[in-house]
Amino acid sequence: MRGDTDETRTRAVSVLESNRRDGYTIPSATLYPFQWNWDSAFVAVGLVRADPAAAKREIRTLLDAQWRNGMVPQIAFWSDAEGYFPGPEEWGIAADRTGGTVRTSGITQPPMVVPAARHVYERTGDESFRDAVLPALRDYCEWWRTERSDDGELVWVRHPWATGMDDSPAWRGPLERFDPGDVEYVREDRKDEDFAAQRPTDWDYDRYVALVRQGRAVDWDEKRLREESPFVVEDVLTNALYVRACESLSEMFADAGDEEQAEEWDAQADATRRALRERRWDDELGLYVSHDLVSDEPLSVPSVAGLLPMLAGVPDDYQRERLRETLSAFLAYDRVVPSYVGPDVDYDRYWRGPVWQNTNWLLERGLRRVGFDEAAARVREDSVSLIESEGFREYFNPETGAGRGSDRFSWSAALYLDWTADDPLSVPDR
Template structure:
């Protein structure tokens, strides 16, 4: 680990200490909020990235982060996108709008990419805590089984809300959202804390559809058997599937470490099935990357987003596909001052949420995946740029890929956590 000074004159160790302080400031009773200014509850994949960063630094906190999240698993295996552990007055959409949860735990009614399995494996490998492993395998199994049972017919899983993908206002969702009329939806947005932030967030056009999808799910009492037939947004999101493949691998590894060979084989077979389907239906040779698939319209969503590169995280691309994908990465996504923009198509906007800025979590998924394919030069570039952005701008929510300017919320938890993961000895 290099102990160089950043642009503010701070050493790498001083910046790591600052990252720890951000996480401690954002920590609540057993979980870490993404941001005090905008996201004051527990978010699913945010907590997973936090646990990944804490594994080497504060293993006890990392274990608790994972277990607190898993404690909100529904009886059917859904692991919610948001868990409302605290008072949600003034937040929209809050628990009253979702009307969802289990027993006395209020949650949203959708999920998010299952990074939690990868985080649990990482925490276990760092700590060697067999008791932790034995506590988490059952809820992890229940959750990944939920994806397979409720959201798949042939191994590839689908999402039914843009929020569920994590990349809320990706240009890839424009087509599916245009294909339905949300009607009149009454609500008051609470996600715009300043004029500058408002310009970076999804539009009212998008939010009308987000809220309409939420209201439809609530009206169906979150019954997947109803929603799989009626929900107008049913998208096989390439990022969610990439993370799902890796999650199946990681759950298999946890089972194998506990000598449950049958369960390990079952989840390895699931990973192989999903990979095989992705290689066919979600690959675009024209774009040279993977894309999402609209189940309603029966067509690929041909937008060049960073999600189309993330299948390397699950070992999805064939040798030939990876050669094309690596060319696309180098030509289209690395041709910026800072890698990797989340989108490089016609609607590119370097400051607008998931339409161009660099996010640390997608950078981490891509960087880790590239190393599976021995693409060391590209992986090193992404890691170096990610650290430089945080060194220059602090732990912001996202960054302009041209100027490096930080955007969105300050003191963003997964930016701090992944900085720790990248600069820790075992992640270097």
């Protein structure tokens, strides 16, 4: 069996090498030809197992696209984007926002880059890497706290793409609230008939594009967008990763001997963790839910995102036991963990049911953090099995195990390297 694993690891390295560009890794050649924020973070987590220097450069290249205000954008267009939609012209972001020449999108993604940088540092022990990235990571976490939080505790996003789980049924309510009008554009992501049925609908995309154009119209003024945008959501996954980002930042500062900064970011992690525990728990569903700040109502949807606060050490004893009960619905599949288990499930459509390697990786670590080791082992076993049977697909059908979406997908290859390492780091330090 180890021979099969070794062969698959060799193929994983090959996928990452073929998707490597000048200092970064594209998610896939099929649909995603640039650098994506949290994709690069997950790539670095696994790439450090095969090529530590490339993993460090992956993180540093992403941070090279950081805006002057601290935001790390969702997409960095390091190469020609002709024919891609929405490209840099659609976003309308001047390159001088980054202090360099790269153009970017106008939104961010969950702050996975911070724990990923901590992970790379753990694996390499490279203090020069740690010291080089710490200022940018601090500025990113500070940007979340000052630009994307109403209370200094929970943070919000203003576009479904910024959640990483853009097609989740959780966003149906906020998106239904506004009429995008006549939005003209040409979709590049549905030209392949095999992908078309798996991607978000035109109804969804009309609203995605309208939100982009609203941001461009006000030159991405965060204050105005907070007041005027119809989509302002405290996303539970983003907040869970924000806690882990603050923890990781604290840990790295402590390693660097800066106790003042270590204490500050540890306190921030505690504040956001407590807010998730006290304000975003849905007892009927038995998990945590996102919150629509425009309508001031919970988005009570049974998504895998609602389990991920375990990664941040959020649950109290009662919530922990309720989560144990809730897990049964997510584990009642031949292959786990589905991204959604509610009435709008579609096992072949993006975030409406398929299994994703990145959320499985986050969940497995969260399960171990709260002591659910048996469930964690199941998640790891199924994640490895899916790749070994179907290849490095973008996502997988939880009932049949069939690989779906793009093939030779980078984070699936990278996380396989971490899943099957001889000494996987499965439990956060806390």
